[in-house]
């Protein structure tokens with residue numbers, strides 16, 4: 284990020300989003316007011332998108348779903364991202380996790396914050412792109428759906444609700460783009476340059492209940508001398 288980037292309005296908008304602590308907690312103790320504030324901030328930062336597209340919410344308002352109507356019927360595109368983050372309670376943050384600090388980094392600037400690469404960057408990136416295209420008067424050929432979930436880090440019910448809403452309406456996606464990898468360096472053997480890591484799949488969730496049935500047996504205490512070498 285170059286020095287000029289510090290004054291870029293898009294960087295300012297991303298920083299505003301990073302400062303809102305939308306921390307998901309698996310025990311349900313998250314600060315729901317922060318999530319509501321994040322959603323209202325989206326509307327304030329991207330008024331053209333939220334007035335130009337059809338907007339609804341799913342999953343008790345946690346998911347935001349927008350439809351950008353296309354010129355003609357046809358397979359849609361779905362652009363997904365999530366705006367919750369994992370907790371930042373652990374010590375060791377060299378910069379506060381929700382201050383969106385910019386620091387010099389050689390000729391560049393570095394932006395610090397929980398969610399900077401997972402995944403508020405994608406939320407902001409999608410909205411910046413749509414906003415810019417709306418400004419040019421662009422109309423997509425087919426519908427484009429945007430969906431932003433607020434609980435991806437804790438099971439992702441909002442994304443499931445958005446998918447169910449699309450399925451109910453018979454929406455067929457020709458493209459679904461969700462979060463992927465980051466720009467990484469030193470992660471791949473033999474490659475020293477910064478590299479864009481593209482994710483082709485995402486981890487799933489499996490809940491397993493394990494039971495063991497066995498007949499009771501006479502306990503035998505193994506003596507130290509019985510231990511295998």
Ligand SMILES: [Zn+2]
Pocket residue numbers: 365401402435462
């Ligand atoms: Zn993520």
